[in-house]
Amino acid sequence: MKAHPETCDPTCVDAYLAESLGAREELEFLQHLERCSVCRDRIQKSAAEPSTWSEAEEFLRDRPFDSEFHRSVTQTAMESDRFEDGGDHEAAGDHEEDLHRTVVSAEIAQVLALLSPTDNPQMMGRLGGYEVSGVVGSGGMGVVLKAFDGPLDRTVAIKVLAPRLASSGAARRRFAREAKAAATVLHPNVIVIHGVSNDGPLPFLVMPYLRGESLQRRLNRLGPLSAEEVVRIAQQVASGLAAAHRQGLVHRDIKPANILLEDGVERVTLTDFGLARAVDDASMTRSGIIAGTPQYMSPEQARGDTVDARSDIFSLGSVMYAMCTGRPPFRAETSYGILRRITDTEPRPVRDVNPNIPDWLEYFIQRLLTKSLDDRIQNADHVAVLLQKCLSHLQQPSIAELPEECRTPIRRRVWWRSPRGRVRAAALAAFSCIAIAAIYAVSQINFIEHTSQLAGESSDKLGTNIHQSATPDGWDATQTEIDTFEADLTASEVDVRKLWQIQSDTKPP
Amino acid sequence: MVEEIPETRDSLLIRVADARDQVAWELFARLYRPVVYNVARMRGLQDADAQDVAQQVLIAVSRALPSWQRLNGATRFRHWLCRIARNATINALTRQPRDRAAGGESDLPDAIFREADTDLDSQLEREYRRQLFRRAAEVVRSRTDESTWQAFAMTMIDGIPIAEAAKRLQRSEAVVYAARSRIMRRLRDVVKELEEESDESSS
Numbered sequence: 052m053k054a055h056p057e058t059c060d061p062t063c064v065d066a067y068l069a070e071s072l073g074a075r076e077e078l079e080f081l082q083h084l085e086r087c088s089v090c091r092d093r094i095q096k097s098a099a100e101p102s103t104w105s106e107a108e109e110f111l112r113d114r115p116f117d118s119e120f121h122r123s124v125t126q127t128a129m130e131s132d133r134f135e136d137g138g139d140h141e142a143a144g145d146h147e148e149d150l151h152r153t154v155v156s157a158e159i160a161q162v163l164a165l166l167s168p169t170d171n172p173q174m175m176g177r178l179g180g181y182e183v184s185g186v187v188g189s190g191g192m193g194v195v196l197k198a199f200d201g202p203l204d205r206t207v208a209i210k211v212l213a214p215r216l217a218s219s220g221a222a223r224r225r226f227a228r229e230a231k232a233a234a235t236v237l238h239p240n241v242i243v244i245h246g247v248s249n250d251g252p253l254p255f256l257v258m259p260y261l262r263g264e265s266l267q268r269r270l271n272r273l274g275p276l277s278a279e280e281v282v283r284i285a286q287q288v289a290s291g292l293a294a295a296h297r298q299g300l301v302h303r304d305i306k307p308a309n310i311l312l313e314d315g316v317e318r319v320t321l322t323d324f325g326l327a328r329a330v331d332d333a334s335m336t337r338s339g340i341i342a343g344t345p346q347y348m349s350p351e352q353a354r355g356d357t358v359d360a361r362s363d364i365f366s367l368g369s370v371m372y373a374m375c376t377g378r379p380p381f382r383a384e385t386s387y388g389i390l391r392r393i394t395d396t397e398p399r400p401v402r403d404v405n406p407n408i409p410d411w412l413e414y415f416i417q418r419l420l421t422k423s424l425d426d427r428i429q430n431a432d433h434v435a436v437l438l439q440k441c442l443s444h445l446q447q448p449s450i451a452e453l454p455e456e457c458r459t460p461i462r463r464r465v466w467w468r469s470p471r472g473r474v475r476a477a478a479l480a481a482f483s484c485i486a487i488a489a490i491y492a493v494s495q496i497n498f499i500e501h502t503s504q505l506a507g508e509s510s511d512k513l514g515t516n517i518h519q520s521a522t523p524d525g526w527d528a529t530q531t532e533i534d535t536f537e538a539d540l541t542a543s544e545v546d547v548r549k550l551w552q553i554q555s556d557t558k559p560p
Numbered sequence: 561m562v563e564e565i566p567e568t569r570d571s572l573l574i575r576v577a578d579a580r581d582q583v584a585w586e587l588f589a590r591l592y593r594p595v596v597y598n599v600a601r602m603r604g605l606q607d608a609d610a611q612d613v614a615q616q617v618l619i620a621v622s623r624a625l626p627s628w629q630r631l632n633g634a635t636r637f638r639h640w641l642c643r644i645a646r647n648a649t650i651n652a653l654t655r656q657p658r659d660r661a662a663g664g665e666s667d668l669p670d671a672i673f674r675e676a677d678t679d680l681d682s683q684l685e686r687e688y689r690r691q692l693f694r695r696a697a698e699v700v701r702s703r704t705d706e707s708t709w710q711a712f713a714m715t716m717i718d719g720i721p722i723a724e725a726a727k728r729l730q731r732s733e734a735v736v737y738a739a740r741s742r743i744m745r746r747l748r749d750v751v752k753e754l755e756e757e758s759d760e761s762s763s
Contacts, residue, residue: 067738068745084734091737098741099748107747110693111717116601116610384699384753387587391756 059087064094159186161214162194165252174199178255179248181209187260189213197260200245206260207245210323211253223254230256232300233324240291242311242322261320266307266370275377275405278412279445284310285371286438287319292367293431295324296360303358305366306347307373345389346379350422353390361424364431368419375412376404380420394422414459415441585625587754588641589618591691596649598687599680603653613652620648646684696750700743707731711739 063080066072072080084090095104166176166183174182181198188195193213200207216222227249234244245257266284269276276284288310295302302309302324311320345353349365352358372380380398383389392398398420401413419434421427428434443451593614600610624644701709707729714725715736726733 068742070742081732081734081738084738085732091734094737094741095744098744103748103751104744106689107693107697107744108716110690111697112719113717114598116598116607384750385587388753388756 059083059090059093061093064090064097068094068098159189159194162196162211162253165214178209178211178253179246179251179257181207181257183209193255198257200257208258208260209255210258211255214253217252217254223249226254229300229324232298233295236295236298236300236324238291238294240287240319240321241294241324242320258322261311261313263311263313266310266312266319266374269312270307270373270377276374278375278408279442281371281374281408281412282438282442282445284312284319284374285367286435286442288321288367288370289431289435289438291319291321292360292363293435295321296363296431300324301358301360302363302366303352304347305363305370307370310370345386345393346381347373348390348393350394351424353393360431361427361429364419364427364429364434365421367431367434368416371416371419372398372401375401375408375416378404411453411457411459412441415457585637585641588645589622591688591695592621592641592645593618594691594694595684595687596645596652598690599649599683600653602683613649616652617645617648620651621645642684642688646681649684650680692751692754693747696747696754699750700746704743704746708739708743711736712743715740716744 060083063072063076063083067077067080084094098104099107163175163186166178169175169177169182171182174184176183178196178198180202181200183196183198185197186194187197187208193211193216196209196211198207198209199205212223212226216226227247230244230247233241234247237243242258242261245259247256248254264272288305292302292305302321304323305321309321309323311322312318313320347366347369349358349362352362369380381389381392381396383392401408401416402410415437418426418428428437437454437457440451440454441457444453596614596617597610600613601607605613621641621644710729711725711731714720714728715722720728722733722736726736729736731739
């Protein structure tokens with residue numbers, strides 16, 4: 052793939068377009084391009100078909116009313132830019148960000164407009180009995196406010212159902228029902244629900260205000276985590292899930308943004324339990340707004356099938372994958388592309404992206420990311436127990452063994468798919484060929500030795516007759532000889548088989 | 561503004577069971593609003609009227625959504641959407657003249673709209689493709705550094721010759737060639753993905 056400035060290398064053109072050249076190769080290629088008009092032509096031709104070039108030229112050029120339409124849309128976006136977006140959401144791609152921000156900001160404004168007035172000049176308004184002091188962020192389902200609970204003298208976070216969802220009676224009822232169900236889950240890794248209100252214009256629920264950051268932010272900030280951190284966080288998420296599943300509650304929206312890390316990674320808190328369902332009901336959806344990211348959905352969710360606790364287990368697998376690699380397993384430019392990847396494709400092996408992850412962890416994640424429901428690890432409790440043992444193993448490899456179930460079975464590992472593996476596989480294949488050939492050769496020699504005694508006589512006869520058959524008259528005679536030889540050979544084969552039989556019978560087992 | 565009319569929100573709330581169909585609908589709705597708007601403008605409507613027509617069409621389509629059902633995979637969701645949208649567009653456009661503001665080009669006779677309907681399909685299809693490209697361009701631009709994008713935009717959109725663009729960007733011509741080709745490749749790929757997104761939604 053080396054691009055010498057003087058010579059043309061068409062593979063370089065493709066590699067440049069596919070963005071797979073290294074920095075130095077790219078520079079060399081550009082230097083070549085300076086001198087070579089052939090390659091300048093070539094790169095344009097291979098970038099896209101001529102018809103696509105001209106379509107782009109025509110369609111991207113503004114007509115007067117294109118800009119008019121565009122202006123009215125961007126204006127709205129700019130007006131609402133002054134609102135700070137909490138970053139609690141991730142749209143499928145950056146391109147959805149702007150539109151998302153427009154809606155989100157409008158939503159925050161709507162929520163704030165609905166607060167009751169307060170006497171305290173430091174506060175933004177009142178909601179229920181709480182003094183609202185600020186906006187924490189906003190997500191697919193609503194806006195999170197920071198507020199002060201006067202009587203109990205504590206700071207709380209209030210999650211307000213988005214006004215667009217609050218207008219649907221069914222969504223409100225479901226919001227309240229799910230929030231109440233979530234409130235019954237008492238577990239150190241599941242966020243406590245202090246209260247639920249469904250009476251006012253804005254349904255909301257009250258939670259402790261936690262200091263720390265979401266796993267999403269941590270990943271954005273620091274990239275992939277170490278194997279030990281991955282297992283520790285996943286273990287806590289799994290035990291939180293197990294507690295909820297025992298109450299019959301499915302989270303449905305396990306993703307890094309819903310996993311809060313307090314005090315470093317020592318304690319993990321799971322938020323937004325069951326609320327995804329309330330959103331699903333109501334947010335089906337006006338043009339352009341995708342409620343949250345589908346990146347961590349399970350295949351059954353992506354297909355719109357019914358969902359049970361095992362869906363959360365798949366999503367946990369996706370979150371573990373993201374912790375190991377810094378990015379979600381199924382990615383595409385668009386939401387639909389993501390959903391299709393989730394249902395139809397296998398993600399790139401974890402260790403291809405991050406070789407520091409041990410192979411058993413890659414295998415573990417694979418077992419959670421199984422498309423077939425029945426082949427997945429079936430319950431969160433079991434996941435939590437296994438991960439606890441894995442964690443001990445990571446911390447004290449000499450004392451704590453990896454649980455049997457977590458060891459990578461040789462047969463099921465798809466190591467030959469990885470680039471390193473491919474080289475090894477090729478080498479192994481070549482070696483096997485040679486070995487088989489050698490064994491075959493040796494066995495042939497043995498076979499010939501054994502059979503030559505038995506068949507020696509008849510083959511000698513055949514040899515002499517073949518010489519004679521050089522003349523047409525000899526053909527018939529030769530044919531007869533061949534038939535006789537075949538009969539003899541069959542007889543000698545039977546003998547050989549008998550010989551084998553005797554040998555294997557007499558051999559000690 | 562047109563994206564932010566609160567009272568229309570509820571009428572656009574819909575129920576599509578399949579998450580893929582839902583996403584396909586969202587993409588479709590986002591692309592199709594400017595499609596209808598543009599066709600309406602090309603037929604002489606003014607900005608506000610064209611916005612109204614687009615809104616009417618989307619509402620009509622969203623009302624029809626609950627009736628969507630997969631018929632042994634024969635009908636694709638996007639095709640179905642397009643058909644509904646086309647009918648809605650014809651309805652909206654042929655009804656439009658009576659409601660339209662006076663003045664400007666607005667006093668064309670109704671007949672023009674009906675006669676031209678034979679072209680409507682190709683016009684809608686073409687505008688749909690235009691929106692695919694424009695949307696793809698947004699995607700690509702958001703992921704590209706500004707100078708690479710400019711090499712493409714100056715030469716392709718603003719019609720500036722490559723030599724001139726290179727001078728303005730203070731880059732060599734070869735870099736402009738390379739940059740705009742790379743953008744073109746990405747654009748082509750994203751257009752393809754968006755097409756699949758809407759075409760294969762009911763596979």
